[in-house]
Amino acid sequence: MQVKVFVTPRKGILDPQGRTVEHALASLGFAGVSEVKIGRYITLNIDAKTPDEARAAASKMCEQLLANPNIEDFRFEIEGGA
Amino acid sequence: MKWGVIRFPGSLDDFDAVYGLRDVLGQDVTALWHKDESLQGAECIVLPGGFSYGDHLRCGAIARFSPIMKSVAKFAADGGLVIGICNGFQILTEAHLLPGALTRNRTLSFICDRVHLRVENAKTPFTCTTRAGDILAMPIKHGEGCYVAPEKELLQMEERGQIVLRYVDAKGDATDAANPNGSMRSIAGVANERFNVFGLMPHPEHALEAMLFGADGRKIFESIIAFQSVPEHRGQMRAGAK
Numbered sequence: 508m509q510v511k512v513f514v515t516p517r518k519g520i521l522d523p524q525g526r527t528v529e530h531a532l533a534s535l536g537f538a539g540v541s542e543v544k545i546g547r548y549i550t551l552n553i554d555a556k557t558p559d560e561a562r563a564a565a566s567k568m569c570e571q572l573l574a575n576p577n578i579e580d581f582r583f584e585i586e587g588g589a
Numbered sequence: 590m591k592w593g594v595i596r597f598p599g600s601l602d603d604f605d606a607v608y609g610l611r612d613v614l615g616q617d618v619t620a621l622w623h624k625d626e627s628l629q630g631a632e633c634i635v636l637p638g639g640f641s642y643g644d645h646l647r648c649g650a651i652a653r654f655s656p657i658m659k660s661v662a663k664f665a666a667d668g669g670l671v672i673g674i675c676n677g678f679q680i681l682t683e684a685h686l687l688p689g690a691l692t693r694n695r696t697l698s699f700i701c702d703r704v705h706l707r708v709e710n711a712k713t714p715f716t717c718t719t720r721a722g723d724i725l726a727m728p729i730k731h732g733e734g735c736y737v738a739p740e741k742e743l744l745q746m747e748e749r750g751q752i753v754l755r756y757v758d759a760k761g762d763a764t765d766a767a768n769p770n771g772s773m774r775s776i777a778g779v780a781n782e783r784f785n786v787f788g789l790m791p792h793p794e795h796a797l798e799a800m801l802f803g804a805d806g807r808k809i810f811e812s813i814i815a816f817q818s819v820p821e822h823r824g825q826m827r828a829g830a831k
Binding site for chain 2: 523
């Protein structure tokens with residue numbers, strides 16, 4: 508099964524990359540753009556019997572390593588399998 | 590006093606830390622490999638600067654799972670002294686041995702500069718030879734030094750005195766212009782609740798000799814040595830060192 512993990516800066520945490528891109532978009536003429544946030548997209552394959560098993564493993568991976576709970580939020584999607 | 594400097598793949602200030610402690614300060618220093626588990630009787634552990642594991646994923650995120658970090662966590666839990674400099678600070682936050690996190694500098698650029706720091710709490714093992722309000726000059730060199738923590742936690746840290754060093758200007762004011770990386774509340778160095786673990790982005794090990802940069806960094810290491818020279822303190826640490 509494939510796990511797609513989305514890690515994003517937590518609301519309220521300064522995201523200088525997002526802010527810089529927001530300014531760049533404005534200077535290109537894209538009006539009304541706000542709240543640009545830049546995160547990380549991680550894909551991985553996992554041997555799991557059921558989507559629930561994959562989900563449980565992915566959740567642990569995010570908490571322990573893939574995201575820093577102090578500054579980031581995460582969500583993931585499971586694809587393939589039953 | 591016995592020191593252990595941990596060498597991770599990608600560490601690069603480990604040599605300066607070993608040199609400074611051994612050759613400048615006359616200490617007994619052992620370089621510890623990250624795959625080992627023994628701290629070899631060290632009374633203070635130094636996590637040096639650098640780019641452990643290439644800073645992949647997040648700075649310090651991989652290094653915290655090195656085998657030696659289990660021993661460091663136990664050592665810290667037993668009251669042992671641990672200091673993390675720059676990448677070492679990042680590793681300590683990732684390992685949850687220190688609160689908060691270090692994120693990209695607000696300028697998005699790598700900064701190599703000389704900064705002034707104000708001692709906010711001089712009653713820690715890492716600052717006990719200074720006085721509150723003292724200004725120390727040290728170099729910084731980092732891309733991810735912007736200290737962040739939830740506002741509620743920052744308030745508690747302020748109350749407990751865990752904010753040990755702040756970026757200030759030459760006059761000692763914590764102005765926005767003197768904050769090189771956008772750190773919340775101009776935070777440059779923090780301690781844990783028990784004050785035996787300390788992390789800072791500036792480099793005291795690069796500021797030990799007047800002819801090279803200035804010797805204000807000595808005050809950090811001399812504080813640790815002074816603290817550890819008190820027999821009761823040493824007894825506590827010995828119980829922790831393995």
